[in-house]
Amino acid sequence: MTSNTTTTATAETQTPEQIERHWFETVYQGDTMPQLTIRAVVMGIFLGGIMSLSNLYIGLKTGWGLGVAITSCILSYAISKTLRTAFPRWFRTEMSILENNCMQSTATSAGSSTGGTMVSAISSYLIITGHHIPWVVLGWWTFFLASLGVFLAIPMKRQMINIEQLRFPSGVACAETLKSLHATGPDAVSKARSLGLGGLFGVLVTWFRDIGKPFAMPASLNFPGMIGGFPLAKWTLSFDMSAIMIAAGAIMGWRVAWSMLLGGFINYAILAPKMMELGAIDSSKLGYRAIMTWSTWAGASIMVSSGLLSFALQWKVIVRSVKRAYGAVKKSVGVHEANPMDRIEVPTSWFLGGTILSGFGCIAVLYISFGTSIWMGILAILMTFFLSLVACRATGETDTTPIGAMGKITQLTFGVLAPTNVITNLMTASVTAGAAGASADLLTDLKSGYILGANPRKQFIAQYLGIFGGVLVVVPAFYLLVPDAASLGTDRWPAPAAQVWTAVARLLANGFYALHPAARMGMFMGLIVGMILPLLELFFPKAKKYIPSATGLGLSMVIPFFNSLSMFIGALIALIMEKKVPKLAEKYVIPVSSGIIAGESLMGIIVALATAKGWI
Numbered sequence: 001m002t003s004n005t006t007t008t009a010t011a012e013t014q015t016p017e018q019i020e021r022h023w024f025e026t027v028y029q030g031d032t033m034p035q036l037t038i039r040a041v042v043m044g045i046f047l048g049g050i051m052s053l054s055n056l057y058i059g060l061k062t063g064w065g066l067g068v069a070i071t072s073c074i075l076s077y078a079i080s081k082t083l084r085t086a087f088p089r090w091f092r093t094e095m096s097i098l099e100n101n102c103m104q105s106t107a108t109s110a111g112s113s114t115g116g117t118m119v120s121a122i123s124s125y126l127i128i129t130g131h132h133i134p135w136v137v138l139g140w141w142t143f144f145l146a147s148l149g150v151f152l153a154i155p156m157k158r159q160m161i162n163i164e165q166l167r168f169p170s171g172v173a174c175a176e177t178l179k180s181l182h183a184t185g186p187d188a189v190s191k192a193r194s195l196g197l198g199g200l201f202g203v204l205v206t207w208f209r210d211i212g213k214p215f216a217m218p219a220s221l222n223f224p225g226m227i228g229g230f231p232l233a234k235w236t237l238s239f240d241m242s243a244i245m246i247a248a249g250a251i252m253g254w255r256v257a258w259s260m261l262l263g264g265f266i267n268y269a270i271l272a273p274k275m276m277e278l279g280a281i282d283s284s285k286l287g288y289r290a291i292m293t294w295s296t297w298a299g300a301s302i303m304v305s306s307g308l309l310s311f312a313l314q315w316k317v318i319v320r321s322v323k324r325a326y327g328a329v330k331k332s333v334g335v336h337e338a339n340p341m342d343r344i345e346v347p348t349s350w351f352l353g354g355t356i357l358s359g360f361g362c363i364a365v366l367y368i369s370f371g372t373s374i375w376m377g378i379l380a381i382l383m384t385f386f387l388s389l390v391a392c393r394a395t396g397e398t399d400t401t402p403i404g405a406m407g408k409i410t411q412l413t414f415g416v417l418a419p420t421n422v423i424t425n426l427m428t429a430s431v432t433a434g435a436a437g438a439s440a441d442l443l444t445d446l447k448s449g450y451i452l453g454a455n456p457r458k459q460f461i462a463q464y465l466g467i468f469g470g471v472l473v474v475v476p477a478f479y480l481l482v483p484d485a486a487s488l489g490t491d492r493w494p495a496p497a498a499q500v501w502t503a504v505a506r507l508l509a510n511g512f513y514a515l516h517p518a519a520r521m522g523m524f525m526g527l528i529v530g531m532i533l534p535l536l537e538l539f540f541p542k543a544k545k546y547i548p549s550a551t552g553l554g555l556s557m558v559i560p561f562f563n564s565l566s567m568f569i570g571a572l573i574a575l576i577m578e579k580k581v582p583k584l585a586e587k588y589v590i591p592v593s594s595g596i597i598a599g600e601s602l603m604g605i606i607v608a609l610a611t612a613k614g615w616i
C-alpha cells in the first residue's frame with residue numbers, strides 16, 4: 001500500500017536524513033496553507049469538550065472509549081460549511097485541510113487525552129477510599145498527566161512516524177477522510193464517494209446491531225463447539241458484528257494481523273483452558289475479564305520486553321537524535337544546520353522543559369495529595385517514559401493502545417516496592433496510563449498531519465491547547481455524573497475498568513507473590529518471548545515477514561480473540577486485493593476502510609448519547 005508519504009520499501013533503502021528531506025520537498029505544505037488558527041483551536045476545544053462527555057459516559061458504562069479525531073473532522077467540516085452559508089459576512093473563507101487537521105488535534109486532546117484515567121484509576125480511587133479527590137487536585141492531576149504524555153511523544157515522533165513509517169491506522173483514516181472532504185477532480189471525487197459508501201456501511205451496521213430497527217442484527221456470531229466444558233464464546237472465540245476492527249486490520253498490515261490471530265488462538269484456545277485447570281482463571285466467572293486476570297501479565301511482558309529491547313537496539317538513532325539537538329543549538333547561535341526539518345519539528349528543548357515541569361507537577365501531586373514519596377514519584381515518571389514507548393509502538397502497529405496493560409506493569413512494580421500501600425500503587429499507575437494515552441493520541445494525530453504535509457510544531461501546539469479545554473469540561477462532568485462511591489458498580493455506572501484496577505491494586509497490596517504462580521510464570525515466559533523475537537528480526541532480516549510481530553502477539557493476549565479475528569480478516573482482504581487487483585487496492589482500500597471507521601464511530605457516539613437521554 002502506498003501513499004503520498006515515503007513508502008516503507010523506499011524508507012528501508014534511505015538514510016533517516018534522506019527520508020525526512022524527501023518528505024519536506026515533496027509533501028510538506030505547512031508554510032503555504034493556514035493551519036494553526038484561532039477558529040480551528042476554538043472549534044476543536046468545543047467539539048472535543050462535547051465528545052469528552054460521550055467518552056466519559058461510554059467509559060463508565062463499558063470501560064472503553066471511542067475515537068474522536070475522525071468524528072471531529074466530519075463535524076467540523078459540516079459546521080464550518082453551514083456557518084459559511086448562513087453567515088457569509090462573518091465566515092468568508094472555508095477552513096483549509098490543515099486547519100481541519102489542526103482542529104482534530106485540539107479536539108482529540110480535549111475529548112480523550114484528558115479523561116482516560118477518569119473511568120479507570122480515578123474511579124478506582126473513589127471505590128477504594130469512599131471519597132472523591134478534591135476538585136482542585138483532580139484538575140491539576142489531569143492537566144499534568146495529559147501534559148506529560150504530550151511532551152513524552154516529542155522524541156518518538158521522528159523515529160516512529162518519519163523514519164519507521166509505522167501505520168497508525170486511525171491517523172491514516174483521519175487523513176484520508178480529510179482529503180476526501182476537501183477533494184477536487186475526478187480521482188478525488190471517486191475516493192470521496194468510496195469513503196462515503198464505507199461510512200454508510202459503518203452507520204448501517206451500527207444501526208441494525210444497536211438499534212435493531214426495522215430488524216435486529218446480532219452483536220456477535222458464536223461458533224459451535226466446546227473447550228473445557230464451556231462454549232467457545234466463553235473463551236471469546238466468536239465473531240464480533242462490528243466493522244471497525246476489520247477496517248483497522250485492512251490498514252494495519254498483514255504481518256501484525258496474522259501475528260495477532262496466532263497469539264489470540266494460542267492464548268484463548270490453548271493456554272487459557274490450561275490456566276483454568278491450574279486455578280489461575282476463575283471458572284465460575286469465565287469470560288474475557290476472568291481470562292485477563294492471567295493473560296494480561298504474559299501479554300504485557302511480551303510488549304514491554306520487545307519494545308524496550310527494540311528501543312535499545314536503535315542506539316544509533318538515539319545518538320543521532322542527540323546530535324540533532326546539538327545541531328539545533330548550533331543553529332541558534334549562527335552555525336549552519338543542513339536539515340530543514342529542524343525548523344518545523346518540535347524542538348528537543350520543548351521536550352526537556354515540558355517533561356521536567358509536567359513531571360515535577362505529577363511528583364508534587366503524588367507527594368502532597370497521595371502520600372507517595374519523592375523517589376517513588378521520580379521512578380513512576382521514568383517508568384512512564386519507557387512504557388509510553390511501548391504503548392505508542394503498539395498504537396502505531398495495531399491502532400490499539402494497551403493503556404491498561406502498561407498501567408498494570410507499574411502497579412506490579414510498586415506492589416513490590418510499596419506493598420500494602422494501595423493508593424501509591426494506584427496513582428503511580430495512573431501516571432503511566434494517563435501519559436501513555438496522551439502520547440499515543442498525539443502521535444496518531446501527527447501521523448495524519450505527516451500524510452497531509454502539516455507543520456508538526458503547530459500541530460503540537462494545537463494538541464497542547466486542547467488539554468485546557470478538556471480539563472475544564474471533563475473534571476466537573478465527572479463529579480456531576482458520579483457524585484459518590486455508591487454510584488459505581490451499579491447498573492447505571494458498572495465502571496468495569498475501575499473494577500479491574502481496584503482488584504489489581506488490592507491484590508498487589510500483598511506484593512508480587514500475591515499473583516498466582518501461573519501468572520508469574522506467564523510473565524517470565526512473556527519476557528523471554530518478547531526478547532527473542534526482535535533478536536530474530538535483527539539476525540534474520542530477510543525472514544522478517546515470517547517472524548511473528550512481538551507487538552501483535554502481546555496485544556492479542558490483552559484484547560478479546562474476536563478483535564484479533566476481525567483485524568486478521570481485514571488484513572487478509574487487503575492482502576488479496578493487493579495481489580489480485582493492486583491498482584484498485586491502492587485506490588480504494590484506505591478510503592473505504594476510513595469511511596467504515598468514521599461511520600461506525602460517529603453512529604456509535606450518536607447511539608450512546610441517545611441511550612443516555614432515554615430516546616432509545
